[in-house]
Amino acid sequence: GENVEQHPSTLSVQEGDSAVIKCTYSDSASNYFPWYKQELGKRPQLIIDIRSNVGEKKDQRIAVTLNKTAKHFSLHITETQPEDSAVYFCAASKPPGYSTLTFGKGTMLLVSP
Amino acid sequence: EPEVTQTPSHQVTQMGQEVILRCVPISNHLYFYWYRQILGQKVEFLVSFYNNEISEKSEIFDDQFSVERPDGSNFTLKIRSTKLEDSAMYFCASSEADQLQGGEQYFGPGTRLTVT
Numbered sequence: 001g002e003n004v005e006q007h008p009s010t011l012s013v014q015e016g017d018s019a020v021i022k023c024t025y026s027d028s029a030s031n032y033f034p035w036y037k038q039e040l041g042k043r044p045q046l047i048i049d050i051r052s053n054v055g056e057k058k059d060q061r062i063a064v065t066l067n068k069t070a071k072h073f074s075l076h077i078t079e080t081q082p083e084d085s086a087v088y089f090c091a092a093s094k095p096p097g098y099s100t101l102t103f104g105k106g107t108m109l110l111v112s113p
Numbered sequence: 114e115p116e117v118t119q120t121p122s123h124q125v126t127q128m129g130q131e132v133i134l135r136c137v138p139i140s141n142h143l144y145f146y147w148y149r150q151i152l153g154q155k156v157e158f159l160v161s162f163y164n165n166e167i168s169e170k171s172e173i174f175d176d177q178f179s180v181e182r183p184d185g186s187n188f189t190l191k192i193r194s195t196k197l198e199d200s201a202m203y204f205c206a207s208s209e210a211d212q213l214q215g216g217e218q219y220f221g222p223g224t225r226l227t228v229t
Contacts, residue, residue, distance in 0.1 A: 034217075036156075043117075043204065043220040044156065089156060100169050101148075101218065103156040 002027040004092050006104025013080050014112055021107045023090035024072040030092040033073045034101070035064060039086045047088075048075070080111045115139045117221035119205050125227045126195055134190045134224045136205030145188045146206040146218060147180065149173070156204065162188065195228045202226075 003026040013019050025033075031052035036044035050057045050064045050073065057064050061080075066073040077084055087108050091101040118137045126132050138145050147159040160170040162180055179191045188207075192199055202223045210216035 036220075043222045045220070046217050049217070091156075100158045100161065100171070101156075102158065105155045 002030055002092055002102040004090060004102050004104040006090050006107060008107060010108045012110045015080060015082060017080055019077045019080050019109055021075045021088055022072060023104050025092045027094060030094040032093045033066060034091050035075050036089045037086045082111050082113050085109055085111045117205055117207055117219050119221040119224050121224060123225045128197060128228055129194050132192050132195055134203050136188045136221055137186050138188055138207030139219060142207035142209050144208045147190045148204040149201040151201045197228050200226055200228045
């Protein structure tokens with residue numbers, strides 16, 4: 001089955017810096033890659049996703065890049081703010097139904113003021 | 114904005130007991146999911162449900178687990194005979210469509226199950 005590896009497990013940055021979180025996946029059939037943000041004690045929330053027919057997607061301060069050949073995708077957050085502090089999970093899914101999301105272990109991002 | 118809701122927020126049960134975790138998906142959503150997250154570990158897929166039947170399930174979802182949509186609003190996860198290792202946060206999620214059609218999965222707040 002699919003295996004998703006996520007690095008780093010913890011990332012500490014200063015406010016205003018950029019943060020990059022990387023994931024690799026094992027199953028070349030996977031072609032949908034969402035990123036979820038989970039604040040302490042709260043539900044995971046989708047922040048951005050990418051499908052394998054595009055290499056990059058941006059939404060304001062966050063962007064995701066995908067390298068299908070290398071089977072890795074990354075989350076980029078620019079101009080980080082303290083409210084970006086949370087655990088970020090990457091995930092992958094594949095046809096036919098795409099219903100199974102395989103998650104990475106998560107990255108705890110700490111943004112210091 | 115509509116949200117997925119789950120009850121209870123925390124359930125404590127003794128080993129061997131049956132538990133039912135309840136979820137109310139977003140009202141116009143057709144696809145429903147259960148995930149679990151053992152403390153400090155990754156979120157793991159358990160089962161997906163569409164059109165009143167299971168569409169996919171993981172190896173974790175063995176004969177001790179079952180899901181049901183007993184009425185038009187609730188979606189339940191039953192664990193028949195709980196084990197200590199079932200202690201985890203259980204998340205329900207729903208989506209309007211499957212991801213092939215671009216359906217984002219919306220997660221509920223979770224039920225923390227503690228088996229003693």
